[in-house]
Amino acid sequence: MQSTDSLRAKTEFIAEYATRLMGSGVHTSRVVRNSKRIGDALNIEVRISAFQKVVILTAVDRTTRETLTEVADVPSCPISFELNAELSALSWDACDLHLPLGELRRRYAAAVAAPAMDGLFVLILAGFANASFCRLFGGDMTAMCIVFSATLIGLFIKQRMQAAAINHYITFIVASFAASMYASVGLVFDSPSSEVAIATSVLFLIPGVPLINGVIDIVEGHVLNGAARLVAAVLLIVCIAIGLSATLMIVKNNLL
Amino acid sequence: MIVWDILSDGLFAAIAATGFGAVSDPPLRALPSIAALAAVGHALRFCLMQYFGADIATASLFASVAIGMCSLFAGARIRCPMTVLFIPALLPMVPGMYAYRTVFSIIMVLQSLGDHAAAEEYMQATLLNGFVTCSVVFMLAAGAAVPIFLFRTKAHSMTRSKRK
Numbered sequence: 001m002q003s004t005d006s007l008r009a010k011t012e013f014i015a016e017y018a019t020r021l022m023g024s025g026v027h028t029s030r031v032v033r034n035s036k037r038i039g040d041a042l043n044i045e046v047r048i049s050a051f052q053k054v055v056i057l058t059a060v061d062r063t064t065r066e067t068l069t070e071v072a073d074v075p076s077c078p079i080s081f082e083l084n085a086e087l088s089a090l091s092w093d094a095c096d097l098h099l100p101l102g103e104l105r106r107r108y109a110a111a112v113a114a115p116a117m118d119g120l121f122v123l124i125l126a127g128f129a130n131a132s133f134c135r136l137f138g139g140d141m142t143a144m145c146i147v148f149s150a151t152l153i154g155l156f157i158k159q160r161m162q163a164a165a166i167n168h169y170i171t172f173i174v175a176s177f178a179a180s181m182y183a184s185v186g187l188v189f190d191s192p193s194s195e196v197a198i199a200t201s202v203l204f205l206i207p208g209v210p211l212i213n214g215v216i217d218i219v220e221g222h223v224l225n226g227a228a229r230l231v232a233a234v235l236l237i238v239c240i241a242i243g244l245s246a247t248l249m250i251v252k253n254n255l256l
Numbered sequence: 257m258i259v260w261d262i263l264s265d266g267l268f269a270a271i272a273a274t275g276f277g278a279v280s281d282p283p284l285r286a287l288p289s290i291a292a293l294a295a296v297g298h299a300l301r302f303c304l305m306q307y308f309g310a311d312i313a314t315a316s317l318f319a320s321v322a323i324g325m326c327s328l329f330a331g332a333r334i335r336c337p338m339t340v341l342f343i344p345a346l347l348p349m350v351p352g353m354y355a356y357r358t359v360f361s362i363i364m365v366l367q368s369l370g371d372h373a374a375a376e377e378y379m380q381a382t383l384l385n386g387f388v389t390c391s392v393v394f395m396l397a398a399g400a401a402v403p404i405f406l407f408r409t410k411a412h413s414m415t416r417s418k419r420k
Contacts, residue, residue: 078281079280081277081343084337085336085337085340126275126279130275132271199353199356200352200356203350204276206355215397219398244359252363
């Protein structure tokens, strides 16, 4: 059964590709489009339905009309725009250069194995980012410095806890509490924008990617997936709010 | 002075977008474009709100459409999907202060249950701030997606290499 084996290999690759994209924070219509494009390049027709946790796809061999259905779990991996860009480019290369399956697998493995940005570099960039954010909301220099260091502490805690594979809700609550509690030292300095500092100190945690992907999915007609993404994002925002609330409960008398 | 205000607004938005983008592991070649898009978008929103009296949701819509359009051209140049560029660029426009005030008011509602008038006031603040936060986030995402609908073919082939 030569043809069945080759169809199986192709289908498994496409399933792995699609689930990886879903896990890396790519909006649904792109996952569907890219997977179909790779299928076209390999001379199979792909019919796919993608969900938050699982991808179901049926592949039809164009010559033999054989079909194969695959149900694959979506891995939980960090959001990666790099993979989004590289794997999308891979689908076009497959289509334009008619790459064989072996070459596709090799390039896919290379893209997935590429190292993520250095943690320390991200930490410092995020610190400056949140300090600028504070400035945009009208914070003064003191507030900016406080937010910079609060972000370093909060994000460092988040990175460590994620590396230790601790539940992400707990991670978000702890990171948000630590960052906002640290930022409330501004109250000691009696700085006029200390409230801005507390408010912005937790904003580096906002799950912007699922939030925006969710709305994109909904306006593109993938309403179920969009709603699922938004619910997931809202839950994380609730966790940020819980951590922030704990701080506010402690210091609120100074804010009123 | 006005020019300085606009420029500094754009500059800080650019730094914010680069840093928040870095958390989501973007391709390095995309960072300059992300910064430029964020600067254009945020400065545009600043101008609309400051000098033309637009409200924050409308101004965000215009700014996000502008970011979406620019990402269409920038993305084709560096072989990046539009979303890779515009999602980080939109992040500095997330209405953080409104979100914060929503949380703060919720706590204050629960803390002042005994005092009816105060609780009502905080409840109102919760609704108002929460509503503004949600509308702005929706406008941001939907506005940036508009160019995808207008230029479907181009938007879907950003990562295609030039025909040989």
